[in-house]
Amino acid sequence: MKYMLVYYDDHTANGHTLDTDGHPTDEGQQAYRAACEDWQVDMERRGVLLGTTGLLPPEESTTLRVRDGRTLIADGPFAETREQMGGISLIECADLDQARQVAAGHPWSAIGLIEIRPVREQ
Numbered sequence: 001m002k003y004m005l006v007y008y009d010d011h012t013a014n015g016h017t018l019d020t021d022g023h024p025t026d027e028g029q030q031a032y033r034a035a036c037e038d039w040q041v042d043m044e045r046r047g048v049l050l051g052t053t054g055l056l057p058p059e060e061s062t063t064l065r066v067r068d069g070r071t072l073i074a075d076g077p078f079a080e081t082r083e084q085m086g087g088i089s090l091i092e093c094a095d096l097d098q099a100r101q102v103a104a105g106h107p108w109s110a111i112g113l114i115e116i117r118p119v120r121e122q
Contacts, residue, residue, distance in 0.1 A: 001092070001093060001094070001095065001096075001099075001118060001119075001121075002050070002090060002091070002092050002118070002119035002121070003090075003091050003092075003093060003096075003099040003116050003117065003118055003119060004088055004089070004090055004091075004115075004116075004117045004119055005088065005089040005090075005091060005099075005102075005103050005106070005114050005115070005116060006085055006087075006088055006114065006115040006117060007085065007086045007087040007088065007089075007106075007108045007112055007113075007114055008083045008084065008085055008086065008112055008113045008114070008115065009083065009084060009086050009108075009111070009112035009113075032107055032111075035107040036106070036107050036108075039105060039106050039107060040052060042105075043091065043102065047092075048091050048092060048093060048098075048102055049089060049090075049091055050090040050091060050092055051089065051090045052087070052088065052089035052090070053087060053088060053089075054086060054087040055085060055086055055087050055088070057084075058076060058084040058085075059075075059076055061075075061076060062074070062075060062076075063075075063076065083112075083113070086108075086112065087108075089106075090119070096116070096118075099116050100116060103116050
């Protein structure tokens with residue numbers, strides 16, 4: 001089964017800020033990036049990771065909705081919340097338990113939160 005791992009961060013709670021690639025800019029940046037690369041290589045080797053990417057900061061986003069035939073566009077995220085989505089990974093696992101193990105092994109789980117969402121198969 002496929003799962004989307006969605007990485008969220010509260011930029012104020014963890015005592016760090018993120019760069020435009022969604023990586024911490026504090027002094028642990030190099031160690032964090034190395035840990036993420038190690039996780040990615042291991043998950044690719046195991047055949048679990050199907051794809052991954054970071055997102056630009058929420059301020060770079062555009063929100064769009066159509067109501068009564070009118071397109072409404074706003075700069076920035078829709079939600080006014082401290083936690084913002086910072087990246088995604090698509091994984092394929094035997095079950096939710098394995099997906100939880102994969103997510104728990106990601107370095108992001110120690111500094112933010114990871115939502116594990118099943119992907120609807122077409």
